[in-house]
Amino acid sequence: MSRSIREEDFVRSVADALQYISTYHPPDFIRHLAESYRREQSPAARDAMAQILANSKMAAFGRRPMCQDTGSVVAFVKIGMEARLVSSRPLAELVDAAVRLAYTDPENPLRASMIRDPLFDRRNTRDNTPAITHVEMVPGDRIEVKLAAKGGGSENKARFANLGPSASVVDWVVETVETLGAGWCPPGLLGIGVGGNAEKAMLLAKESLLAPIDMTELLARGPASPLEEMRLEIYHKVNALGIGAQGLGGLTTILDVKIATYPCHAASKPVGLIPQCAADRHVGFVLDGSGPAAFTTPDLELWPDIAIDGLAATARRVDLDHLDAAEVAGWKAGETLLLSGRMLTGRDAAHRRLVDMIQRGEPLPVEFKDRAIYYVGPVDAVRDEVVGPAGPTTSTRMDPFTATLLERTGLLVMIGKAERGPAAIDAIRRHGAAYLIAVGGAAYLVSKAIRSARVLAFEDLGMEAIHEFVVEDMPVTVAVDSTGASIHLEGPRRWRAPEIVADGIPLRS
Structure with a gap:
């Protein structure tokens, strides 16, 4: 006899699950990150981990997104062949209905990042639909759903290769990770799929990230x-690269390695690699016809007690309302700053529009001279918030516009996450500017430093509009100073070593 599962139970369960994973890290992730934090010897990486852990705990208590990029939704749905989903709508439509419900929840709105047309007008759908839904028919009378919300920074670092049958997967993974930079917000996980064909290998890699750490x-x-030997070898060799948390240099770049395999053609060895950032959001549930799924709040004692207020004693305080080239010239790569005052915001779409206006000789809607711009797309505010979670986005996407803005507007400081490319670093050096980083994956923590927010220009761009934030003691690290010195080059170089052992555990190969 088939088991009936109601449409409303399916939609409600998916929506509740998406709200749940926006706020709560999986307990296994917190345990492993806390252990890595305890072992970490690099001060910069240790501070970044501390901010990620503190942010996670604050998000859990506040029931707000841990990261401003609340991700594109990926749904893996396994339908038992004896189960009956009581609905006249296609399954993907039901998933989209749940996404719409979750992402527009007035109590905890999540950031809409999906665009309808990837090629031309790239207009935001405003409700984060559509999801990417995978369906499989399996034996049984239940429906199993696994959901992930994948941020753009880590998704952009996904890679695929069709290796020769005798090529080393380990070597390819290690060499590839070394080229990814820090835009995927380590420390995190690596999902690896081997076999099948191109699309199957990538799907295996994505699904492998749902396994327990x-x-x-x-x-x-x-x-x-x-297979476990291979996991360990990759774990040791990737951590031996010295990339560290946020690419600042340190012992831990990845917390785990997951590998899934599938038969393949004798002439091929397809390999997919997908890194998972520090916002490790996923959950699974089963529907058996008895009602919607229920999600248990993790024990809040799980999070370690970490004090991050020690920054105030050692960091340099900066007044953004009185920035000048002499002030910026005194900053050194690796130094911690606490920013207060007014800053602008802007991401890809705003930068593209600004540069187009400059090239057409049109006046800009905002004055940039001697100011700072923060690469951020915040979550909408609720209740007494002035802005929702507001962590940095990957800065290399702004590299093509950097030289023009520095030269033509007098912009002095940029704030984002991860490294800058050689051309951007050269432009920063030539113009005596600086690039600072906030910790990716600490969006809720960062938002607490923002005292007010208002839209100044390009309101039609939604979360990509140009805002003005007033901040107080916002913690950042100087990533590229006015001489062109980069912490993302020097940090990993310093921490790359053949072997380091802590507590009897080999952390390097």
Whole structure:
């Protein structure tokens, strides 16, 4: 006899799950990150981990998104062949209805990042639909759903290769990760899919990231199969690169490695690699016809007690309302600053529009001279918030516009996450500017430093509009100083080493 599952139970469960994962890290992620924080020896990386952990705890208590990029929704739905979903609508339409419900929830609105047309007008759908839905028919009378919300920074670093049958997967993964930079917001996970064909390998990599994190246990007991040996080898070799949290240099770049395989053609070895950022958002549930799924709030004692207020004693305080080239020239790569005053915001779409206006000789709607711009697309505010979670976006996407803005507007400071490319660094050096980073994955924490927010220009761009924030003691690190010195080059170089052991656990190969 088939089991009936109501449409409203399916939609409600997916919507509730998406709200849940926007706020709560999986407990296994927190345990592994806390352990890595305890072992970390790099001060900069340790501080970044502390901010990520503190942010996670604040988001859990405040029931607000841990990251401003609340992700594109990926749904893996397994339908038992004896189950009956009581609905006249296609399954993907039901998932989209749930996404719409979750992302426009007035109690906890999530950021809409999906655009309808990827090629031309790239207009935001405003409700984060559509989702990417994968469906499989399986034995049984239940529906199993696994959901992930994947941020753009880490998704942009996904890679694929069709290796030769005798090529080393380990070597390719390690070499590839070294080229990714820090835009995927480490520390995180690596999902690896091997086999099938191009699309199957990538799907395997994505789904592998839903598995529980168990690297601590694997390190303690040792490998029991060739696949586990490969996981350990990749884990050690990637961490030996010294990339570290946020690319600042340190012992831990990844917390775990997941590998899924599938048979493939004898002439091929397709390999997909998908990194997962520090906003590790996923959950699964099963519907059996008894009603919607329920989600249990994690024990808030799980989060370690970490004090991050020590920054005030050692950081340099900066008044953004009185910035000048002499002030910026005194900053050094790796230095911690606390920013107060007015800053502008702007991302890809705003930068493109600004440069187009400059090239047409049109006046700009905002004065940039001797000011700072923050690369951010915040979540909408609720209740007494002045702005929702507002963490940085990947800065290399602004690299093509950097030289023009520095030269033509007098912009002095940029704030984002991860490294800058050689051309952007050269422009920063030539114009005596600076590039600062806030911690990616600490969006709720960053938002608490923002005292007011208003839209100044390009309101039609939604979260990509140009805002003016007034901030107080916003923590940042000087990533590229006015001489062109870059912490993202020097940090990993300093921490790249053949072997380091902490607490008897080998952290490097």
